[in-house]
Amino acid sequence: MALRSGFISIIGRPNAGKSTLLNALLGQKLAIVTHKPQTTRTRIQGVLELPVRKKTKTDGGRPASQIVLVDTPGVHKPETQLDKRMMQEVHDALESRDVVWFIVDVTHRLPEPKKLLTSEEFAEARKIRTLGQHRRALSKAEDDFALQLVKKLDCPVILVLNKIDALPKSALLPLIAHWTSLHEFADVIPISAKKNDGLELLLDKSARLLPEGQRYFPKDQLTDQPERFLVAELIREKILLLTGEEVPYAAAVVIERFEEPASLKKTKDGKLPVTKIAAAIFVERNGQKAIIIGNQGSMLKKIGSTARKDIESMLGTRVFLELFVKVQEEWRASRGFIEDLDWRRQLEQIAEKQHRNNKLADSRNGISEFDGSEFGASDSEDEG
Numbered sequence: 226m227a228l229r230s231g232f233i234s235i236i237g238r239p240n241a242g243k244s245t246l247l248n249a250l251l252g253q254k255l256a257i258v259t260h261k262p263q264t265t266r267t268r269i270q271g272v273l274e275l276p277v278r279k280k281t282k283t284d285g286g287r288p289a290s291q292i293v294l295v296d297t298p299g300v301h302k303p304e305t306q307l308d309k310r311m312m313q314e315v316h317d318a319l320e321s322r323d324v325v326w327f328i329v330d331v332t333h334r335l336p337e338p339k340k341l342l343t344s345e346e347f348a349e350a351r352k353i354r355t356l357g358q359h360r361r362a363l364s365k366a367e368d369d370f371a372l373q374l375v376k377k378l379d380c381p382v383i384l385v386l387n388k389i390d391a392l393p394k395s396a397l398l399p400l401i402a403h404w405t406s407l408h409e410f411a412d413v414i415p416i417s418a419k420k421n422d423g424l425e426l427l428l429d430k431s432a433r434l435l436p437e438g439q440r441y442f443p444k445d446q447l448t449d450q451p452e453r454f455l456v457a458e459l460i461r462e463k464i465l466l467l468t469g470e471e472v473p474y475a476a477a478v479v480i481e482r483f484e485e486p487a488s489l490k491k492t493k494d495g496k497l498p499v500t501k502i503a504a505a506i507f508v509e510r511n512g513q514k515a516i517i518i519g520n521q522g523s524m525l526k527k528i529g530s531t532a533r534k535d536i537e538s539m540l541g542t543r544v545f546l547e548l549f550v551k552v553q554e555e556w557r558a559s560r561g562f563i564e565d566l567d568w569r570r571q572l573e574q575i576a577e578k579q580h581r582n583n584k585l586a587d588s589r590n591g592i593s594e595f596d597g598s599e600f601g602a603s604d605s606e607d608e609g
């Protein structure tokens with residue numbers, strides 16, 4: 226059987242579990258996950274190789290395939306320039322795709338369960354519903370907004386009902402009926418991304434929908450995202466988890482220096498080599514900067530030390546991490562600044578800078594140092 230290959234875009238409202246699903250399928254943390262909506266800001270590609278599984282009497286089988294999974298920011302009505310950029314990422318992901326997974330969090334907007342559930346299940350459903358409502362007042366208008374995107378697509382769309390671990394079983398059928406009355410989906414698959422439930426079936430059905438074709442990426446490549454971008458995301462994740470109120474949404478992380486060790490071999494004293502990283506955390510106001518730094522730098526230290534552990538395990542080296550906090554007023558309204566945050570743009574800038582440095586070095590016949598100042602520090606604070 227010929228190889229199937231293609232792009233599957235994962236879309237849905239904020240907090241539906243898109244990044245959790247991507248990570249679960251790849252068996253590796255590629256996208257950061259938090260309980261806060263709008264965690265994902267850019268589209269993230271993860272490459273999944275699936276071996277062939279032969280068809281039997283009880284198993285529909287699966288063709289050998291390479292699936293490029295594209296995680297996207299949550300679908301929401303844009304208010305700021307940053308929102309607009311995030312929604313542009315969603316639209317871009319929908320343009321170049323073969324299949325779309327529309328992820329719905331089943332703990333939102335449960336249909337009236339009265340007649341269908343036992344009293345125990347009913348109480349459980351009420352509890353989940355109340356929790357869901359507290360977590361985020363998700364309105365019908367927002368559902369409709371996400372569905373409008375789906376309705377415009379001409380490729381197969383699979384409805385993926387996520388978080389079924391948090392739903393009484395009997396509440397599932399009415400939900401399926403509700404969603405399928407709104408749109409004709411290619412398939413409906415209930416899953417729990419968190420508990421790894423239903424994921425094989427989702428992959429089987431999706432692989433069969435992909436066209437025959439060549440690989441888009443080498444067999445062992447997990448993502449097209451450079452490590453320095455993943456590092457920035459891990460730092461942002463800690464800010465999201467450790468700070469409250471508006472701060473997480475007003476924070477952006479830019480890696481200013483990323484020096485890999487010359488060799489991955491252990492040093493003579495048996496220690497792993499060191500990667501040196503300097504990152505700037507941008508916020509919009511001095512008050513937010515003060516929160517991120519914390520009392521005598523305590524919050525910044527916490528962000529740094531928790532992020533460092535994750536970065537070390539991702540890179541397989543020790544990490545020397547320096548964090549700086551900088552204020553860039555109203556950056557979420559600045560198109561230019563937001564464009565500079567895009568890792569693709571940053572890669573271009575680094576390449577241009579290296580090219581300039583090389584030229585300069587050639588003309589001087591000397592060595593030129595990377596000065597890490599391309600984003601212009603307005604203010605800075607050491608990790609301590």
Ligand SMILES: Nc1nc2c(ncn2[C@@H]2O[C@H](COP(=O)(O)OP(=O)(O)OP(=O)(O)O)[C@@H](O)[C@H]2O)c(=O)[nH]1
Binds near residue numbers: 237239391
């Ligand atoms: N109970 C349960 N929780 C889940 C499941 N999948 C995800 N979650 C939780 O839902 C929250 C949001 O998960 P994310 O993966 O960040 O959601 P997302 O759709 O990528 O969110 P955005 O980045 O805001 O678009 C996190 O707290 C997850 O742990 C699931 O299958 N079951």
